Amino acid sequence: xxxxxxxxxxxxxxxxxxxxxxxxxxxxxxxxxxxxxxxxxxxxxxxxxxxxxxxxxxxxxxxxxxxxxxxxxxxxxxxxxxxxxxxxxxxxxxxxxxxxxxxxxxxxxxxxxxxxxxxxxxxxxxxxxxxxxxxxxxxxxxxxxxxxxxxxxxxxxxxxxxxxxxxxxxxxxxxxxxxxxxxxxxxxxxxxxxxxxxxxxxxxxxxxxxxxxxxxxxxxxxxxxxxxxxxxxxxxxxxxxxxxxxxxxxxxxxxxxxxxxxxxxxxxxxxxxxxxxxxxxxxxxxxxxxxxxxxxxxxxxxxxxxxxxxxxxxxxxxxxxxxxxxxxxxxxxxxxxxxxxxxxxxxxxxxxxxxxxxxxxxxxxxxxxxxxxxxxxxxxxxxxxxxxxxxxxxxxxxxxxxxxxxxxxxxxxxxxxxxxxxxxxxxxxxxxxxxxxxxxxxxxxxxxxxx
Amino acid sequence: xxxxxxxxxxxxxxxxxxxxxxxxxxxxxxxxxxxxxxxxxxxxxxxxxxxxxxxxxxxxxxxxxxxxxxxxxxxxxxxxxxxxxxxxxxxxxxxxxxxxxxxxxxxxxxxxxxxxxxxxxxxxxxxxxxxxxxxxxxxxxxxxxxxxxxxxxxxxxxxxxxxxxxxxxxxxxxxxx
Ligand SMILES: [Zn+2]
Ligand SMILES: [Zn+2]
Numbered sequence: 001x002x003x004x005x006x007x008x009x010x011x012x013x014x015x016x017x018x019x020x021x022x023x024x025x026x027x028x029x030x031x032x033x034x035x036x037x038x039x040x041x042x043x044x045x046x047x048x049x050x051x052x053x054x055x056x057x058x059x060x061x062x063x064x065x066x067x068x069x070x071x072x073x074x075x076x077x078x079x080x081x082x083x084x085x086x087x088x089x090x091x092x093x094x095x096x097x098x099x100x101x102x103x104x105x106x107x108x109x110x111x112x113x114x115x116x117x118x119x120x121x122x123x124x125x126x127x128x129x130x131x132x133x134x135x136x137x138x139x140x141x142x143x144x145x146x147x148x149x150x151x152x153x154x155x156x157x158x159x160x161x162x163x164x165x166x167x168x169x170x171x172x173x174x175x176x177x178x179x180x181x182x183x184x185x186x187x188x189x190x191x192x193x194x195x196x197x198x199x200x201x202x203x204x205x206x207x208x209x210x211x212x213x214x215x216x217x218x219x220x221x222x223x224x225x226x227x228x229x230x231x232x233x234x235x236x237x238x239x240x241x242x243x244x245x246x247x248x249x250x251x252x253x254x255x256x257x258x259x260x261x262x263x264x265x266x267x268x269x270x271x272x273x274x275x276x277x278x279x280x281x282x283x284x285x286x287x288x289x290x291x292x293x294x295x296x297x298x299x300x301x302x303x304x305x306x307x308x309x310x311x312x313x314x315x316x317x318x319x320x321x322x323x324x325x326x327x328x329x330x331x332x333x334x335x336x337x338x339x340x341x342x343x344x345x346x347x348x349x350x351x352x353x354x355x356x357x358x359x360x361x362x363x364x365x366x367x368x369x370x371x372x373x374x375x376x377x378x379x380x381x382x383x384x385x386x387x388x389x390x391x392x393x394x395x396x397x398x399x400x401x402x403x404x405x406x407x408x409x410x411x412x413x414x415x416x417x418x419x420x421x422x423x424x425x426x427x428x429x430x431x432x433x434x435x436x437x438x439x440x441x442x443x444x445x446x447x448x449x450x451x
Numbered sequence: 452x453x454x455x456x457x458x459x460x461x462x463x464x465x466x467x468x469x470x471x472x473x474x475x476x477x478x479x480x481x482x483x484x485x486x487x488x489x490x491x492x493x494x495x496x497x498x499x500x501x502x503x504x505x506x507x508x509x510x511x512x513x514x515x516x517x518x519x520x521x522x523x524x525x526x527x528x529x530x531x532x533x534x535x536x537x538x539x540x541x542x543x544x545x546x547x548x549x550x551x552x553x554x555x556x557x558x559x560x561x562x563x564x565x566x567x568x569x570x571x572x573x574x575x576x577x578x579x580x581x582x583x584x585x586x587x588x589x590x591x592x593x594x595x596x597x598x599x600x601x602x603x604x605x606x607x608x609x610x611x612x613x614x615x616x617x618x619x620x621x622x623x624x625x626x627x628x
Binding site for chain 2: 016020023026027113421423441448
């Protein structure tokens, strides 16, 4: 990007306009400002801006009104909204109306830098694609893989780039994080999309069954094989095969698998005919494969063959920013599925969801929302509607501790870990200042790697 | 051209001494430590529990006519500008004044573990960075250049600790380092 990117800051507070103006100018952007929506509209219709930063709350025309008016002129306009913490739900609604993202004021400069850079890069990439008239549609986002956190955006970038290739992909992450959704997203965005994606859960089948499942079998090849049956590799011809829980297959099957992946040829169980199939391999695991390799339980050559391109999905507790969006998404999903009118969620209940550790990840969250919508009696989901362990989570932590100090130590450690040791954020949650937090960290000798 | 370091609520004499030495190695100009009479508490925001850097610079401008050169204000307190949660520093582009807070350059701010050498390295980088702005430099895209922008401490650590060739030509009295 050699041309200076043009940014318009729209905020009624002079002091905010000025400090952002200087910050962006230093960052080498061309910056202009507007103190209200009217002026912003006038400026926008006269000259093009690459990005607008708009305060949500302004006298006269609100940020949301401005958003829709700008979008009416230019549907591709890139808009980031500034918001107060209290109006995050409105900001989420704004995303549906085409805002690129929102950010709370005062803004973490680091976060702002990443956000703006990513937004502009994504836009540049999009325009490049349009210019090349390549028919690469924007990445299709699979359901449930909602998120605007840095981690999720990074994953979308990876999915986007790897989809266009035929590379073997390994997806890693705890169960319930949505590994299968990523595999599907890669498939759907690849040029294999008109052929099927075939999923095999390697952990769910005994070795003998897995073999016939993967390679198929001839009639009468074993007891119970009454008909000839196509295997998954054969069915995946032209498409993608997704092998979930790859870490659980036996050493003998690993040899078979390596051979098939390398030659793209195999025999059905009990058959002599050599079957050819053209498939792409995507695997997933939540196991530490490297350790299995060291322990001799997983073949090193297969490991390298499968681990060409790795996508790691963070557990939900490490990207809590995504929780409100996911909650919103699931509420909408179940509202229409259950034919209930749109429910909302109380702030207190949402706080519980944000603070809970989600060992079962997105899947557990989805179940919790579904349950809450079934049992809830009101239009708003309240804490009482949540599963007991979710809403009581914060107290469970404390149950073995007697002394106040021990409890405090454990609690601070927990909040630090949950926020990846982001001191400012942790201090904010604990409602103490950073110096106090720092003092407590040294008093209790807390360490980053301790859990 | 001379460089004046003005510590204000800056608690580490060791760090100050080491910074003076580092800067002396890099500049042929004289490095002085000066004592300015500024009450930082006038710029403390009770809401934010931080100090408003733009206003501090505005105040310091009034007090530094007698110093012919660049004036860097050093402080341990956390500073901010209204739209942002914090800044490491602020400088007048093509001007005489800058402010640098080491509050968030301390490793213990993040991990709870202090690391004096890392602190010095970060402080030197950010002092050179703010000085660069005083000399009219904008942010540089070269990651090896100290004028690369850093909005987080990771970026301070990643970037280089000296000016790139292009930026160096703008800095007066800078020794080839
Ligand atoms: Zn700078
Ligand atoms: Zn440079």
